[in-house]
Amino acid sequence: MSDTIERPPVVSVAPAPGARGSVGVGEVRKGGWFVRITILIVVLIWLIPTVGVLITSFRPADLVNTTGWWTVFAHPFRIASWTLDNYRVALDAGGLKNAFMNSLAVSIPATVIPITIAAFAAYAFSWMEFRGRFILFVAVVALLVVPLQMAVIPILRMFVSGASFFGIRTFPDLDLNGTFLGVWLAHTGFGLPLAVYLLRNYIGSLPSSIIESARMDGADHFTIFWRLIVPLSVPALAAFAIFQFLWVWNDLLVAYVFLGGTRNVQVLTLALAGLNGSRGETWQLLTAAAFISMALPLVVFFSLQKYFVRGLTAGSVKG
Amino acid sequence: MSASTGGPGVEAETFEEAPLSGSALILRIAATIVVAVGVAYLLSETFGFLRSRDANRALVVLVAIVVGVGGVFFLFWGMNTLVDWMPARFREHVRPYVFVGPALVILSIFLVYPVINTILLSFKDSRGQNYVGLQNFKFVFTDGSMLRSIRNTLGWMVLVPAVAVSIGLAFATLADRLRRGEALAKSMIFLPMAISFAGAAITFRLIYSFRPQGFGSNIGLLNGVMLGLGQQPVAWLQQQPWNNLYLMVIMVWMQTGFAMVVLSAAIKAVPDEILEAARIDGASEFQVFRRVIIPSILPTIVVVTTYMVINALKVFDIVFVMGNTETSGTEVVAERMIYWFFIGANSGRGAAIAVVLFVAVIPVMIANVRRFREEESIR
Numbered sequence: 001m002s003d004t005i006e007r008p009p010v011v012s013v014a015p016a017p018g019a020r021g022s023v024g025v026g027e028v029r030k031g032g033w034f035v036r037i038t039i040l041i042v043v044l045i046w047l048i049p050t051v052g053v054l055i056t057s058f059r060p061a062d063l064v065n066t067t068g069w070w071t072v073f074a075h076p077f078r079i080a081s082w083t084l085d086n087y088r089v090a091l092d093a094g095g096l097k098n099a100f101m102n103s104l105a106v107s108i109p110a111t112v113i114p115i116t117i118a119a120f121a122a123y124a125f126s127w128m129e130f131r132g133r134f135i136l137f138v139a140v141v142a143l144l145v146v147p148l149q150m151a152v153i154p155i156l157r158m159f160v161s162g163a164s165f166f167g168i169r170t171f172p173d174l175d176l177n178g179t180f181l182g183v184w185l186a187h188t189g190f191g192l193p194l195a196v197y198l199l200r201n202y203i204g205s206l207p208s209s210i211i212e213s214a215r216m217d218g219a220d221h222f223t224i225f226w227r228l229i230v231p232l233s234v235p236a237l238a239a240f241a242i243f244q245f246l247w248v249w250n251d252l253l254v255a256y257v258f259l260g261g262t263r264n265v266q267v268l269t270l271a272l273a274g275l276n277g278s279r280g281e282t283w284q285l286l287t288a289a290a291f292i293s294m295a296l297p298l299v300v301f302f303s304l305q306k307y308f309v310r311g312l313t314a315g316s317v318k319g
Numbered sequence: 320m321s322a323s324t325g326g327p328g329v330e331a332e333t334f335e336e337a338p339l340s341g342s343a344l345i346l347r348i349a350a351t352i353v354v355a356v357g358v359a360y361l362l363s364e365t366f367g368f369l370r371s372r373d374a375n376r377a378l379v380v381l382v383a384i385v386v387g388v389g390g391v392f393f394l395f396w397g398m399n400t401l402v403d404w405m406p407a408r409f410r411e412h413v414r415p416y417v418f419v420g421p422a423l424v425i426l427s428i429f430l431v432y433p434v435i436n437t438i439l440l441s442f443k444d445s446r447g448q449n450y451v452g453l454q455n456f457k458f459v460f461t462d463g464s465m466l467r468s469i470r471n472t473l474g475w476m477v478l479v480p481a482v483a484v485s486i487g488l489a490f491a492t493l494a495d496r497l498r499r500g501e502a503l504a505k506s507m508i509f510l511p512m513a514i515s516f517a518g519a520a521i522t523f524r525l526i527y528s529f530r531p532q533g534f535g536s537n538i539g540l541l542n543g544v545m546l547g548l549g550q551q552p553v554a555w556l557q558q559q560p561w562n563n564l565y566l567m568v569i570m571v572w573m574q575t576g577f578a579m580v581v582l583s584a585a586i587k588a589v590p591d592e593i594l595e596a597a598r599i600d601g602a603s604e605f606q607v608f609r610r611v612i613i614p615s616i617l618p619t620i621v622v623v624t625t626y627m628v629i630n631a632l633k634v635f636d637i638v639f640v641m642g643n644t645e646t647s648g649t650e651v652v653a654e655r656m657i658y659w660f661f662i663g664a665n666s667g668r669g670a671a672i673a674v675v676l677f678v679a680v681i682p683v684m685i686a687n688v689r690r691f692r693e694e695e696s697i698r
Contacts (some may be wrong), residue, residue, distance in 0.1 A: 037492050042490055043507045047571065049522040050510065052540060056525060057653050066536055069525070105380040109387025117421045118392045124418035133415075135425065143430045147633055147680060150673040154436035155429060180383045189429020192422055195434040221414055222399045229394055250515030252636055253657075272517040273640055283525065283538070290521040297513040302506070 031105040050294075057287035058082050064284045067104065086288035090275075094285055096292050098264070099271035103249060103296075104265055105180055106259070110187035113246045115237060117188065118195030119203070123225050125196070126204035127211055137200070144193040152257050155186060183258045191244050191255070202236035203229055246297050268293040335346045347404055358397075394421065424644035434677070440670035447666045455671035465672075471563050475570070475634055475651060480627035484620065487578030491586055492608060494579075505583065508574035516573075516636035523569045524641070527555040534601035556641065559648045566649060569637050574630065578623050586612060625683060632679060652676060 055069045060083045072081055091097045124130070125137050159182050206229070214224045230237070248254075252269040259265050266274070275282075275289050329341045402410055459465050487651050489510060494501045511519065528539030529552055542552035556562045589612055597607050613620075635653040643651045644658075652672060660669035676697065 017636050039493055039497060042486070042505050046511070046572065046575075048515075048540070049424050049519075049526060052525050053518075053522050065538065068538045068540065070540065070543060088355070101380040105383040108384050109391075112388045113391045116395065117425065118394055121419045121422035127416040128418065130412070130415035130419075136419065140422070140426060143426055146430045146434055146438050147653075147673065147676050149633065149635065149656055150437050151430055151433035152406045153666065153669065153673075154433035154440075157436075158428075158432070178623050180387065184387055185425065186429060189425050192426055193430070194322050196422060220403075221418070222396075225418075246513055250419070250518075252515065252517055253573045253641075255629075260692060269515050269517045272521065284673075287525065293518050294514050297515075298510070301510070301513040 001271050051293075053287045053290050056283055057086055057291045058084070059284060060085070061282070061284045065258055084285040087292070090285050090288040090292060094275060094289055095266070095271055096268070096289055099266055099268045100292065102259075102265055105292075106183050106187075106255065107245055107248045109180070110184045110191075110248045111241055112186055113220040114188040114191040114195050114244060115199075115241055118192055118199050118240075119230065119233070119237065120225065121192075121196050122199035122203045123221075123229055125200045127204075127208075127224075128221065137196075140193055140196050144197065148190055148253065151190070152253065155189075180259075183255060186254050187244075187248050187251070191247070195240055198240055199233070199236055202233055206232055233305065239305065242304050242307055243298060245300060250298055252266070320554065324611055344554040351401070351404070375598065378538065389414045421671075421693045437673050437677075443670075445665040445667050445668050451667065455667045456675075458668055459671050459675055463656060464645055464650055467648060468652050468655045471650060472632060472634070472652045474563060475567060475631040476628050477571050478564070479567050479574065479631045479634075480624050482567075483575045483627060484578045484582075484624050486571070487575045487623075488574070488582050488620070491579050491583035492612070495583065495586055505576075508579055511573045512576045514573070517640060519569055519573055520637065520640040523572075527565060529556070559645055562647055563649055566637055566641060570634060574627060578627065581623050582619060585614075585616040589615045629680060629683060632676065 052069050055072055056064055059069065059072070059081060063081055065269075075081065121140075125133060210228060210232075211224060214228055219227070250269060252273060255267045256270055256273075259267065259270075272289050272293050275286055395417075398420075399414070402417055405413060438445050441455055442450050442452065460469075490505075494504050497504065514522070525538075526540045528537065529542055530537050531554070536545060537552045539552075539555075541555060545552055555565050558565075591613055593615070594607060595609050602610065632665050633653050634651055635657060638644050638649050638651050638654050639657065641649070646653060653676065654675070656669050656672040658669075659665045659672065663669075
């Protein structure tokens with residue numbers, strides 16, 4: 001997932017009554033050898049690229065450049081054919097350590113900020129009465145399709161020199177370019193439409209009796225939101241948080257445009273792209289760097305897989 | 320809308336406070352100003368620190384995270400408190416706008432304004448100063464490289480979704496029949512979704528790598544296979560027009576998992592009774608698949624395919640990081656846009672390409688809103 005990849009769409013997979021769970025109850029004819037072998041072959045094909053990167057990143061430079069990575073399977077236990085140096089070099093000389101920290105500084109707030117803002121808006125769209133509620137909500141959903149590329153340049157200009165419309169100054173020059181705040185805000189803007197849409201679906205489907213009884217007890221909207229809605233919405237919030245985090249972490253375009261590629265502030269994807277261009281043939285460093293950039297997404301993905309899949313089939317979060 | 324029942328239409332006035340005395344009001348206003356000035360000062364100091372080049376990087380990062388995460392909570396809490404201080408009459412009329420306000424402000428700055436601005440730019444010259452009419456659009460539809468990029472993008476839009484959805488559907492159907500290991504098999508296919516394009520590009524360069532004779536041995540997997548078969552190594556990414564297909568493989572690799580997971584959820588939602596009824600009537604497994612499963616999950620297939628078509632329309636990074644697109648003939652529309660904005664230094668042309676992209680997505684926007692209205696009427 002990265003720049004050109006839109007955030008996931010909202011797919012309604014309405015579970016029909018009597019839907020099967022993940023464990024069949026013995027009704028389906030379970031597959032025989034054909035199924036198992038086909039699945040195994042596809043899985044192997046899908047894993048080959050990643051395995052190639054992983055193996056290459058642990059091989060010494062001279063071996064990487066003379067033999068293909070698959071040759072390690074001939075003598076997998078020869079100590080001389082493995083090394084950790086690539087990671088050491090990539091982290092220090094390659095500037096990956098710095099980039100890793102910058103990626104964290106971009107990704108964590110750029111995940112929390114849009115979710116918070118979207119959750120408040122979703123609550124208002126679901127449970128508060130105000131003028132223009134429906135129109136505003138439809139407008140937000142319609143913005144889902146604005147291509148990121150279309151928005152980037154005008155925002156960059158605005159960050160650099162303020163904005164003016166037909167000669168009238170509408171936005172002051174805040175000198176936001178190259179700052180974390182600028183990237184957070186940009187990611188927030190691009191992530192909001194989907195976040196508002198998904199969260200409104202979920203928050204709006206919570207039983208109204210809970211909210212009514214809380215209001216009877218004299219709770220105000222802020223308290224209801226904070227004490228009641230947020231805890232109840234954890235699955236939806238978590239699902240979106242994972243998406244947003246992976247999206248921001250893997251993003252290249254927004255970081256490149258708003259934060260820039262200077263070594264001090266560059267994020268992981270930029271460092272990686274830089275290595276890819278400037279050191280085309282230093283495979284051992286490139287692969288080590290690639291794996292460093294994949295590490296956190298993979299951890300997030302495997303530890304929170306349940307929420308991740310639930311988020312993909314969003315709409316059924318309506319439950 | 321069920322939502323309206325819980326709304327403030329039934330707003331109770333029972334919590335009305337006693338009106339404030341004059342001095343207390345002044346005190347409150349003064350306190351507000353002091354707090355606001357203090358916060359503003361603190362913020363400007365913090366951002367100055369975050370921008371300084373010689374500060375300890377780890378500390379900067381830590382402060383950035385704390386400020387970013389804490390700031391947004393503080394924003395809402397502060398605004399809500401300000402609303403609480405207002406006269407009770409206005410309070411509940413203002414509060415909804417405090418809740419949706421930040422979202423609307425950010426959206427208008429980051430999405431609405433840029434769209435208008437880009438449309439204006441597309442009618443101006445390379446530096447965005449004078450209007451030049453439709454010249455930029457004429458360029459988009461006549462320039463050789465642009466036409467090639469449109470051809471390639473159409474290829475991406477047809478082939479990537481078709482292949483990814485087919486494999487995803489087949490895999491989801493088969494994995495559904497595994498006795499065990501379904502979750503594991505699915506997450507292996509899904510894994511590339513967690514990888515960035517920059518990472519994927521490196522991953523696949525390792526597969527397509529080519530070295531001409533005399534420039535070292537070929538360490539790319541595909542050429543390893545070619546040599547193993549006794550063939551000559553091939554410069555995969557220079558083979559026009561096939562190199563476009565090789566790049567599309569990367570996107571298929573990354574996106575199939577998405578199609579697979581969503582379709583798998585849809586397949587599992589097909590009611591058992593229907594499947595069993597079909598089997599009892601003597602339908603073969605393939606017939607069950609074609610006549611029962613496919614029709615019931617058709618809406619999901621349509622949505623997933625649409626989503627992938629849009630993604631393919633906007634594909635950029637894969638071709639961008641894989642090298643010079645003009646010499647290898649792998650241009651795509653979104654990549655041309657970035658090229659003209661940043662490298663070609665012609666904002667008019669870049670904006671015109673962006674507008675073309677936007678117009679291409681508008682039908683989807685209409686479908687999206689229509690679908691939302693339908694869902695809304697069901698609620």
